[in-house]
Amino acid sequence: RLKPNTPSPPVPRLHCPQPPQGPREMAALSLLLALAAGALPSATALRVDTDVAGSLARSKTENLDSYSFAHFVKDFQKPYAEGSEEWAMREAIFRMNMEAIQWANGANHPAMTYKMGLSKFLDFTDAEKKSLLGYKGRGSRVKESDAATAFDRGGKALPFTFSVTQGKRAKLLGNVMDQGNCGSCWAAAAVATLEGQMEVNDTIMEEIERLMPYDQKVPSVPTLSLQGVVSCTANKRHCGGTGGCGGATVELAYDMLKEYGGLPFAAEWSYSGSTGECRRDVFKSHRIGITGYSVLPSNKLHPLQEALVSSGGPVAVSVDATNWFLYSEGVYSDFSGDFTVNHAVTLMGYRMPEGLARGFYDIKNSWGSYWGESGHIRIEMKADEDRHCGTDRKTHDGLACDGDPDTAWVCGTCGVLYDSVFPYGLTIEKVSR
Numbered sequence: 282r283l284k285p286n287t288p289s290p291p292v293p294r295l296h297c298p299q300p301p302q303g304p305r306e307m308a309a310l311s312l313l314l315a316l317a318a319g320a321l322p323s324a325t326a327l328r329v330d331t332d333v334a335g336s337l338a339r340s341k342t343e344n345l346d347s348y349s350f351a352h353f354v355k356d357f358q359k360p361y362a363e364g365s366e367e368w369a370m371r372e373a374i375f376r377m378n379m380e381a382i383q384w385a386n387g388a389n390h391p392a393m394t395y396k397m398g399l400s401k402f403l404d405f406t407d408a409e410k411k412s413l414l415g416y417k418g419r420g421s422r423v424k425e426s427d428a429a430t431a432f433d434r435g436g437k438a439l440p441f442t443f444s445v446t447q448g449k450r451a452k453l454l455g456n457v458m459d460q461g462n463c464g465s466c467w468a469a470a471a472v473a474t475l476e477g478q479m480e481v482n483d484t485i486m487e488e489i490e491r492l493m494p495y496d497q498k499v500p501s502v503p504t505l506s507l508q509g510v511v512s513c514t515a516n517k518r519h520c521g522g523t524g525g526c527g528g529a530t531v532e533l534a535y536d537m538l539k540e541y542g543g544l545p546f547a548a549e550w551s552y553s554g555s556t557g558e559c560r561r562d563v564f565k566s567h568r569i570g571i572t573g574y575s576v577l578p579s580n581k582l583h584p585l586q587e588a589l590v591s592s593g594g595p596v597a598v599s600v601d602a603t604n605w606f607l608y609s610e611g612v613y614s615d616f617s618g619d620f621t622v623n624h625a626v627t628l629m630g631y632r633m634p635e636g637l638a639r640g641f642y643d644i645k646n647s648w649g650s651y652w653g654e655s656g657h658i659r660i661e662m663k664a665d666e667d668r669h670c671g672t673d674r675k676t677h678d679g680l681a682c683d684g685d686p687d688t689a690w691v692c693g694t695c696g697v698l699y700d701s702v703f704p705y706g707l708t709i710e711k712v713s714r
Contacts, residue, residue, distance in 0.1 A: 398609025415464025
């Protein structure tokens with residue numbers, strides 16, 4: 282059931298709120314410009330336990346006037362010593378971010394269809410944020426498979442709204458990963474997509490449930506080893522990085538799965554937040570394998586929607602997430618113009634635009650469940666998504682491999698239509714040690 286079936290006017294520019302006038306508002310605007318330009322200072326990246334922040338009772342977007350840096354340090358378990366130089370530097374970034382949040386959320390402008398709010402990123406430098414954006418795709422994309430191209434020919438009528446979790450169990454589909462400060466978004470997207478396709482596959486799930494009572498190595502929540510992908514995926518062409526926490530692609534992750542015969546459960550090899558060494562012995566256990574993966578036609582909406590609906594499971598997509606860090610809730614949108622595609626995420630569903638009602642993509646991120654809408658973000662699906670395009674002029678910051686072009690043509694809100702991949706032909710195998 283997982284194999285695919287066989288065979289306007291210019292984009293309007295969003296209007297920003299009126300420029301702020303007072304000193305605090307100007308500081309907030311300066312920060313927003315800095316976020317867009319990537320101008321914050323750099324420092325050593327820090328791991329954060331978002332589960333602690335997830336228990337906070339306060340609103341992430343309202344009544345934040347009294348929320349201090351000391352509160353933030355305590356809530357998010359930051360390791361800074363009060364009175365130190367790092368405390369002062371982090372507090373300055375925190376204050377600018379808080380002013381930006383309060384100004385943006387209070388603007389009441391129709392173009393602001395989302396809210397910013399509290400998250401572990403409030404004191405992150407630009408270098409730390411960039412380290413999380415580990416999607417390192419190709420300036421010249423992997424050629425889509427013949428099976429995937431069939432989606433482009435189908436012309437199949439699609440539902441107005443769709444979610445992979447509709448009427449399904451959600452042990453895996455509901456799981457949100459936290460990649461920490463490792464640039465492993467590409468691996469997280471590959472694993473989350475595979476787990477989702479696994480959970481909608483009744484044959485695979487029935488076999489897992491049959492094994493559970495008799496084999497302690499089969500966990501009750503059969504999440505897969507993200508660390509296995511991070512540590513064992515080769516990136517020989519240095520696609521914007523060196524592999525592991527340095528970045529790679531979803532396609533490379535699935536190539537690794539085919540080479541190794543599948544992926545073990547996370548209970549066999551848990552996530553460390555670092556690249557580490559490849560432990561081949563761990564693959565001599567239960568493995569979830571794939572027979573192949575489909576790379577969908579680039580920059581086209583209908584094949585992406587059809588793949589989601591036809592497979593019944595999620596699809597890994599690439600996006601420009603440069604300005605996602607302060608997102609909290611609502612439907613995020615972007616300006617028409619150029620993109621820097623730098624992050625891999627998991628598409629879980631959509632709603633088409635109709636009249637004044639905005640359409641959106643439901644995307645699961647890998648920044649923990651406290652960020653955004655329980656770990657998800659909704660980004661706008663425009664009425665003319667296929668023509669909401671621009672050029673990625675920084676492909677070697679996040680898109681190119683050695684020898685690839687310096688630019689790429691990218692379409693969709695945040696470039697979401699550029700690179701879409703999902704696995705098919707799932708298998709389960711028990712290997713004797």
